[in-house]
Amino acid sequence: MIDLYFWPTPNGKKISILLEEAAIPYKIKAINIGRGDQLTADFLKISPNGRMPAIVDHDPIGGGSPLTIFESGAIMEYLAEKSGKFWPKEPHKKYDVAQWMYWQMANQGPKMGEQGHFRRTANAGKNGDQAYALLRFDNEVHRIYGVMNLGLHKKKYLAAGEYTIADMICYPWATTWQNRNLDLNEFPNVKRWLDEIGERPAVKKAMAAGPEYREDPASVTPDEQARRSKLLTHQRAQAVPKEWS
Ligand SMILES: N[C@@H](CCC(=O)N[C@@H](CS)C(=O)NCC(=O)O)C(=O)O
Known part of the structure; x- marks a missing residue:
C-alpha cells in the first residue's frame, strides 16, 4: 500500500x-x-x-x-x-517523456506558482508596486503555454506518441489558465489536449478532489x-x- x-x-x-x-x-x-x-x-x-x-x-x-x-x-x-x-522504456520514447517531466518541474510549475504568488500579492495591495513581477511572470506563463502549444503541434500527446506521465504532470497546472492574463484560444493545441485529457475517467476523479x-x-x-x-x-x-x- x-x-x-x-x-x-x-x-x-x-x-x-x-x-x-x-x-x-x-x-x-x-x-x-x-x-x-x-x-x-x-x-x-x-x-x-x-x-x-x-x-x-x-x-x-x-x-x-x-x-x-x-x-x-x-x-x-x-x-x-x-x-x-505510462513511461515507455525504448530510449527515444523514454527521454522524450523525461524531457517534458524535467521541463514541467523546472518551468511550468515554478513559473505558474510565482505568477500566482505575485498576482495575489498585487490584489491584496501589499508590499508596494508589483508591476515588474507581474510583467515578468505574465510573460513567462504566456511563453510556457506557447511551449506546450509547440510540443503538441500535430501530436495528440506531449511525448512518445502516447499518453504518458508527461501529460499527467503537465495537465493539472495547465487547467489553471483562467485568471492568468492569457487567452487560451491563442494556444489551440493546448486547448484540444486539455479537453481530451479532461475526459479521462481517472483524471476526472483525481481532479474532483x-x-x-x-x-x-x-x-x-x-x-x-x-x-x-x-x-x-x-x-x-x-x-x-x-x-x-
Ligand atoms: N517541486 C515540488 C513542489 C511542491 C509544492 O510546491 N507544493 C506546495 C503545494 S502545491 C506546498 O506544499 N506548499 C506549502 C508551502 O508553500 O508552505 C513538487 O513538485 O513536488
Missing part, C-alpha cells in the same frame, strides 16, 4: 491522477498546507523541502524497508516504473490564524527539529 501525503493542489493532483490511471492502491494522508502540516518534524523527515506531495511505499520495488519519496517528478517516475505503465478538504473558515480562531500566518509567511530555513535527536 502507498501512503500519499496530499493536499488538493496541482502538484498533489499529478500524483493522484497517476495512481488512479495505473490503478495502484493508495491511502491519502492529508497535509493541510494552510495549517502548516508540511512543516511538522514528522513530515520534514519524509519531505525536508516542507512541501507536499510525498509518498511512502510500504511494499517497494525490490523489497526492503518502506521507501519514501518527495518531489512530484521523482514520485511519478517511481510509480510509472513500479506499475510498468478538493471540497472535502476545505476547512470552515469560522472554525479557525483569530489566534490560530495568527499562528498560521507567522509560520507560513516569509518562510526561511528550518532548524533541525529537536524531535530528530
Whole structure:
C-alpha cells in the first residue's frame, strides 16, 4: 500500500491522477498546507523541502524497508516504473517523456506558482508596486503555454506518441489558465489536449478532489490564524527539529 501525503493542489493532483490511471492502491494522508502540516518534524523527515506531495511505499520495488519519496517528478517516475505503465522504456520514447517531466518541474510549475504568488500579492495591495513581477511572470506563463502549444503541434500527446506521465504532470497546472492574463484560444493545441485529457475517467476523479478538504473558515480562531500566518509567511530555513535527536 502507498501512503500519499496530499493536499488538493496541482502538484498533489499529478500524483493522484497517476495512481488512479495505473490503478495502484493508495491511502491519502492529508497535509493541510494552510495549517502548516508540511512543516511538522514528522513530515520534514519524509519531505525536508516542507512541501507536499510525498509518498511512502510500504511494499517497494525490490523489497526492503518502506521507501519514501518527495518531489512530484521523482514520485511519478517511481510509480510509472513500479506499475510498468505510462513511461515507455525504448530510449527515444523514454527521454522524450523525461524531457517534458524535467521541463514541467523546472518551468511550468515554478513559473505558474510565482505568477500566482505575485498576482495575489498585487490584489491584496501589499508590499508596494508589483508591476515588474507581474510583467515578468505574465510573460513567462504566456511563453510556457506557447511551449506546450509547440510540443503538441500535430501530436495528440506531449511525448512518445502516447499518453504518458508527461501529460499527467503537465495537465493539472495547465487547467489553471483562467485568471492568468492569457487567452487560451491563442494556444489551440493546448486547448484540444486539455479537453481530451479532461475526459479521462481517472483524471476526472483525481481532479474532483478538493471540497472535502476545505476547512470552515469560522472554525479557525483569530489566534490560530495568527499562528498560521507567522509560520507560513516569509518562510526561511528550518532548524533541525529537536524531535530528530
Ligand atoms: N517541486 C515540488 C513542489 C511542491 C509544492 O510546491 N507544493 C506546495 C503545494 S502545491 C506546498 O506544499 N506548499 C506549502 C508551502 O508553500 O508552505 C513538487 O513538485 O513536488
